[in-house]
Amino acid sequence: MECIPVASSWINPEMVDYVADAVAHAWYENANLYHERFEKAFSHYIGTKYAMALPSCTSAIHLSLLSLGIGKGDEVVVPDLTWIATAAPITYVGATPVFADCDEKTWCISSDAFQECITPRTKAIIPVDLYGNMPEMDAIRDIAHDHGIAIIEDAAEAIGSEYHGKRSGSFGDTGVFSFHGSKTMTTGEGGMLVTDRKDLYDRCLVLRDHGRAPGEKMFWNAEVGYKYKMSSMQAALGLAQLERIEELVERKRQIFTWYRQNLQSVEGITLNCEPSGTKNSYWMVTAIFDPKFGLLKEDIMRMMKEKGIDLRPFFYPLSSQPAYAALAHAQEAQVKNNVAYRISPYGVNLPCGMNMDKQKVEYVCNEVKQVLKGE
Ligand SMILES: Cc1ncc(COP(=O)(O)O)c(C=O)c1O
DSSP states (O other), X not given: OOOBOSOXXXXXXXXXXXXXXXXXXXXXXXXTHHHHHHHHHHHHHHTOSEEEEEXXXXXXXXXXXXXXXXXXXXXXXXXXSSOGGGTHHHHHTTOEEEEEOBOTTTOSBOHHHHHHHOOTTEEEEOOBOGGGOOOOHHHHHHHHHHHTOEEEEEOTTOTTXXXXXXXXXXXXXXXXEEXXXXXXXXXXXXXXXXXXXXXXXXXXXXXXXXXXXXXOOTTOOSSOOOBOOOOHHHHHHHHHHHTTHHHHHHHHHHXXXXXXXXXXXXXXXXXXXXXXXXXXXXXXXXXXXXXXXOOOHHHHHHHHHHTTBOXXXXXXXXXXXXXXXXXXXXXXXXXXXXXXXXXXXXXXXXXXXXXXOHHHHHHHHHHHHHHHTTO
């Protein structure tokens, strides 16, 4: 067996043709042709009024915070278990991240923990649809609504997931997506901000174009803003990928099913959940191993690497990271967030790139079983 990477994308000749067309034609007065088609198709797919193509999901979170008027002195609640991109933009705007514990089953932010984190300074929550799993959105929305707290749904990892019939990304004041190379749908690098709120959409249009309002004369800037634009080539690839989104998501679900069939009989392995009323797009097939095996995620990764199989560690709690060492909230979270600190040391993402077939999944599962036996 050749080396098995943890992620890989699905690019077909039609998608390459779209990019080639953008390279040949989408310049200057035609520079936005693919953006317009991509954004329209994307908002239609998610079920929101507006969609804005951006260079990354991180920039989409940054613009969301800015457009909501969040800044110095404000607090924003985030799950302790996520990629730092969820939280870093909170620091960019001068606000403070507050790390909430995770739900035992979904691994996403727990609604009870969110409630406990609320103070008079809390202005927003950024729930994350972790690895494709959906958080308890109804409870989170009720609490946020009762306290006048804005929601930025970080659906970076969850295109195609659903909760009670609604698509991931459509639950907040804004929703944000990543099209990084590892994602189910990719543009190499890239992101999207979606919203139903015209006020936020209009504000983001200005902020992302160096403070220039759409239609304003050239080189005329009302304020100092940011340069957050996606290229035409990326937008063309995004459109082509979106046109195949059902197949991409189905492929992820098929890969997860093969894993479940192979691993469900092993006592002590917990895989991603799909509570009733939700659809999981399983961006990353994730396994948590019972501590009884006596193996930390780093041990498992090392042993699998020796067999030519690449894994990723479950995210480390943000509150444990050197980046937040000086933050009092992080020190409190280290003591409080029992679930996050219990799960993270024993979790890995298994190879689930678009190139995985049944035979490769069987091979990975057999090797996992060997590793658990200490072989
Ligand atoms: C949960 C989460 N949020 C945000 C991001 C940031 O996405 P990007 O790399 O497109 O900025 C990622 C990317 O991996 C992510 O996993």
